[in-house]
Each structure stands twice: as C-alpha cells, then as structure tokens.
Amino acid sequence: MKTSPRRRAREFAVQALYQCALNGASAVQVAQNIREASDYPRADGELFTALFFGAHDNGGEYMQRIRPLLDRDEKDINPVERAILLMACHELAAMPETPYPVIINEAIEVTKTYGGTDSHKFVNGILDRLAAELRPDDPKRH
Numbered sequence: 001m002k003t004s005p006r007r008r009a010r011e012f013a014v015q016a017l018y019q020c021a022l023n024g025a026s027a028v029q030v031a032q033n034i035r036e037a038s039d040y041p042r043a044d045g046e047l048f049t050a051l052f053f054g055a056h057d058n059g060g061e062y063m064q065r066i067r068p069l070l071d072r073d074e075k076d077i078n079p080v081e082r083a084i085l086l087m088a089c090h091e092l093a094a095m096p097e098t099p100y101p102v103i104i105n106e107a108i109e110v111t112k113t114y115g116g117t118d119s120h121k122f123v124n125g126i127l128d129r130l131a132a133e134l135r136p137d138d139p140k141r142h
Contacts, residue, residue, distance in 0.1 A: 008043035010087060010110050013051035017083035020056060027056045055083075055090040062089040069129050071122075080115045081123060088127050092134045100131040100138055 003011070012034050019030045031052060034040060055062065066085055067074055077085075088107040091098055104127045111120040131138070 003042070005042060005044040006047055007106060007109065008039070009045070009047035010051060010106055011113065012037070012040065012043050012048045013055065013087050014080065014083045014110055014114060016048075016052045017055055017059075017086055018079055021079050021083065027053060050095070051087050051090060054094055055086040058090060058093075059086050062086050062093070065089060065130065065133065066126060069126050071125075078116055078119060081111065081119050084111050084115065084123055085126055088123075089130060089134075092127075092131055096135075100135050104128065104131060 016027075016030045016034050019025060019033075020027055031049070034048070034052075035045070063074070063086070066089060070077070084107050088103055091103045092100060095103075104124065107127055108120045108124050111123045115123070
C-alpha cells in the first residue's frame with residue numbers, strides 16, 4: 001500500500017523526534033539528515049517541519065499535559081511511543097484544521113508500524129483523553 005505524503009511526514013517527524021531523544025543531536029541537524037533521506041521527497045515537507053519542530057520545541061509543555069494521563073512512569077514509556085505522543089499532541093494543540101479523529105488514527109497507524117506489539121492501544125487511550133482536553137469544543141466530540 002502506498003503511504004500518503006502526510007503519513008510519510010508524520011513518520012519522518014517521529015523518526016526525527018526519536019533521534020533527538022536518543023542521541024541528543026540538534027533538531028536542525030536531525031531535520032537536515034531526515035530531509036536527505038532518499039524517500040523524503042514523497043513526504044509533505046511542510047507538515048514534517050511543522051510537526052517535528054513544533055513537537056520538539058514544545059516537548060516539555062506537551063509532556064506536562066501527557067504525564068497525568070499515563071498509566072506508568074514517564075521513564076517507562078518507549079521512546080517511539082513518546083515521540084508519537086509528542087507529535088500528535090502538537091498536532092492536536094496547534095493544527096485545528098486537522099480533525100482530531102484523523103490525528104489519532106494517523107498516530108495509531110504510525111505506532112503500528114514503528115511501535116511495540118500493543119503500543120497502539122496505549123497511544124490511542126492517551127490521545128483520546130488528550131483530544132478531550134485540547135479540543136473540548138470540537139463538534140465531533142458531542
């Protein structure tokens with residue numbers, strides 16, 4: 001199945017957040033490395049930039065929102081799950097033009113590709129509650 005440019009951008013954003021978390025490289029350097037990937041031209045570059053830098057630059061604030069929703073200690077979150085949660089939190093908080101069910105579904109699909117066996121269930125549960133907090137007036141919630 002062909003991956004959409006927006007899904008590819010989300011996958012790259014997760015990869016970039018993961019790399020920053022694991023190796024401490026600068027966000028600018030990681031983004032440059034991602035943009036040099038052979039299949040990057042198939043991604044929505046604008047969305048990648050917005051998601052990656054938005055989630056990276058606001059990660060501390062986003063983790064404050066996510067932390068109370070966790071069913072485990074923050075240090076026990078898999079780095080892939082953490083990257084996906086940060087990316088989706090940014091999209092929920094800063095990109096109201098994208099419907100929240102789309103954001104959650106995309107995060108689940110990326111988790112199924114890159115996360116552990118049941119990681120998508122964990123991510124889904126957190127994002128459902130996060131969407132209720134970040135988008136309380138969304139007409140699709142009622």
